[in-house]
Amino acid sequence: MKPSAQDDFFLAPDLVLLNHASYGLASRLVTSHADRIRQQIESDPTFFLGSHLTEHLRQATQTAAAALNLAPENTALCPNATSGAAALISSLPLAEDSVVVALETEYSSILRAWEVACTRVGATMIRVPVQLPFEGPDQLLFSLEALVPGPVTYLQMSLVSSSSAIHFPVTDIADWVHRRGGRLLLDAAHGPGHVPLEPLFWGVDAVFGTLHKWFPTLRPVGFLWLHESLAPHIKPAEISLSWDSSDLIERFSWPGTFDPVPRLSLDTAVKQWRSWHEQKLIEQCQELADHAVDLLTSVGARPTAAPSHLPPRLRGFVIDGLSVADVKGLLQEAGVRTWVGPGTAGECILRLSTHIYNDASDVETVAAQLKEALS
Structure with missing residues (x-):
């Protein structure tokens, strides 16, 4: 060290x-800033956790979206990647004739969430193995063609797989699933601050992930990006006071009583991360x-x-x-x-x-x- x-x-x-990729690591600079925000909140929680908090969270969302090169109107902050995935899986239409395809290299809790959702309605879930070492898209496309016989409703994959650390060719897989009539959902937990995000260029329909892995921010803080066709329909898995809002940022701003400090200190984390790049x-x-x-x-x-x-x-x-x-x-x-x-x-x-x-x-x-x- x-x-x-x-x-x-x-x-x-x-x-x-x-093992930075598991939990990230908040810097001294960020924790110092966060302590000041927390002390301010604790000085008058009724005021600082009140109605104006949404606007502060909106500013934090805009900071995150700018750092990730995402449209802020289609981006929301959430507690972590798991909560972003839960919002998608609980909101997207799923029926008995639906087919969900997931790579075996997906994070285990995401695979389990899709299994539970498919079992609930009798939908089909197909898990596609990924051979190691991963050599390229042809290898994966061959497996998809062999194991998935017909139309697809959703395909779940990662930008970078968590355990096996593979940077997948997202565009190739997006083209395949769109030809099968489905949507591509991307777990980008290892993207922000590490691998640039280009969901529109890739042809991705929704992205969820975390910022606390590669930015030096407090944990937990996650994000959700949605194609404009999905943005009005995806809601948090927990039904909170802001659940019915037509504003995506407001909809995800209040998941019940929570600690907003990791989100509110994002600006310092992003500035420090940029300074590391410059150096x-x-x-x-x-x-x-x-x-x-x-x-x-x-x-x-x-x-x-x-x-x-x-x-x-x-x-x-x-x-x-x-x-x-x-x-x-x-x-x-x-x-x-x-x-x-x-x-x-x-x-x-x-x-x-x-x-x-x-x-x-x-x-x-x-x-x-x-x-x-x-x-």
């Missing part, structure tokens, strides 16, 4: 954190991720995707010959925090995410631990 990291974050000095720090993170691929490949790990489908700062590896428990144990003993878990075929997957507090010694520690265990 870079010594200067203590200036920006509260990280323990002897910790190697290569070329984010660019260095990608270079470090490339270095991690070279190092871990040299000791026997296998990248989960071809180079063209590797996300900038999130890299997954299949670790042959070791169990999930083995890899978790050896890295924890070395003071390293990463994500380790099973792939859809039961293989052991190690996922690293690099951030501005990391340096070459961090990924070298991981490579050394794997080399010793594998040898």
Whole structure:
């Protein structure tokens, strides 16, 4: 870890954190700003959580939309990616003759939510496996053609898969599902602050995700973007006081009593993230991720995707010959925090995410631990 990291974050000095992609990390600057907002709210909650809060949340939504290059009128903030997905799944029409297609690499709670919704109405759900390493769109399109025989109502996929860290070719899949008469719903939890969002160019109908993974904001804060044809119809999963509003931002502004501070401190997080870009720090993170691929490949790990489908700062590896428990144990003993878990075929997957507090010694520690265990 870079010594200067203590200036920006509260990280323990002897910790190697290569798991930024799971929970993100709020910076000292943002938490200081958030504390001031929270103290103001607590000085008079009746006033500061009153009617004018919606306008402050509208400003926060506009800040997020500008940072993500999304139209603010089609964007709403929500607690997290799960709540954004729940709003979509509970609002979209689903009937007995509906067909929902989902990639097996989807986040498990999203898959479960679709299973529950399909079971409730008797709809068909088809789960499509993704072979590792992922080589490109032809591989996935072949599986879709083989497993999905007819029309599609919705296809659920990720911009970047959570566990396997694959940057998927969204446009190719959008073209396929539209030819089948369906809509494409995109989980972009690993997009904001990491991979630019272009839903209209891609042909996506709805996007949900989080901002607290790659921006240095407090957690949780999520977002939902909707194609203009869907915006009037998607409502929060919880029926709150603002549920009936015709204004998308207002509709998602009050999910019951909640902590608005993560949303209200977004402006500071976005400014700091932009300053890191200007200083070329984010660019260095990608270079470090490339270095991690070279190092871990040299000791026997296998990248989960071809180079063209590797996300900038999130890299997954299949670790042959070791169990999930083995890899978790050896890295924890070395003071390293990463994500380790099973792939859809039961293989052991190690996922690293690099951030501005990391340096070459961090990924070298991981490579050394794997080399010793594998040898």
